[in-house]
Amino acid sequence: xxxxxxxxxxxxxxxxxxxxxxxxxxxxxxxxxxxxxxxxxxxxxxxxxxxxxxxxxxxxxxxxxxxxxxxxxxxxxxxxxxxxxxxxxxxxxxxxxxxxxxxxxxxxxxxxxxxxxxxxxxx
Numbered sequence: 276x277x278x279x280x281x282x283x284x285x286x287x288x289x290x291x292x293x294x295x296x297x298x299x300x301x302x303x304x305x306x307x308x309x310x311x312x313x314x315x316x317x318x319x320x321x322x323x324x325x326x327x328x329x330x331x332x333x334x335x336x337x338x339x340x341x342x343x344x345x346x347x348x349x350x351x352x353x354x355x356x357x358x359x360x361x362x363x364x365x366x367x368x369x370x371x372x373x374x375x376x377x378x379x380x381x382x383x384x385x386x387x388x389x390x391x392x393x394x395x396x397x398x
Contacts, residue, residue, distance in 0.1 A: 302363045302397060304372075309392040310356040322385045323357050332375045334368030335361050355394075369397070 310319055323340050330338035338361045343353040363369040372378055386393070 300365045302366060302369050304359075304361050304363065304369060305396040306359040307355040307394040308357050308359070308386070308390050309354065310389055311391045314356075314389050318389070319356060322389065325381060325385045326357075326359055328377060329359070329361070329372075329381060332372050332377050334363050334372055336364070337362045 310322070314322075323342070326340040327338065329335060338359070340357060340359045342357050343355050344351075346353050363372065
């Protein structure tokens with residue numbers, strides 16, 4: 276198993292374990308973003324600050340955004356630029372969020388053209 280595959284497996288496993296404390300029907304939405312090399316630190320800060328506006332969308336709870344924490348541990352993937360976590364009370368709320376104008380505007384203005392890669396875990 277490659278190191279990247281092992282890191283993904285361990286992240287997914289830890290998310291599943293963490294989810295046992297959530298109410299039945301709750302969906303956790305985890306987004307990992309790798310910004311393109313040409314995105315400056317100032318732009319990255321602006322993008323992360325703008326991410327907070329997603330918390331105003333109905334159905335979003337527990338929104339967090341933060342930079343990757345550097346680690347020497349082989350099982351930690353710290354290669355991403357920043358991550359976002361949020362919870363929804365059910366699949367309908369997540370579906371509504373994905374179509375919400377604030378989410379669509381955020382993607383168009385802050386993510387498109389600036390992200391080299393995005394990885395999402397929903398559980």
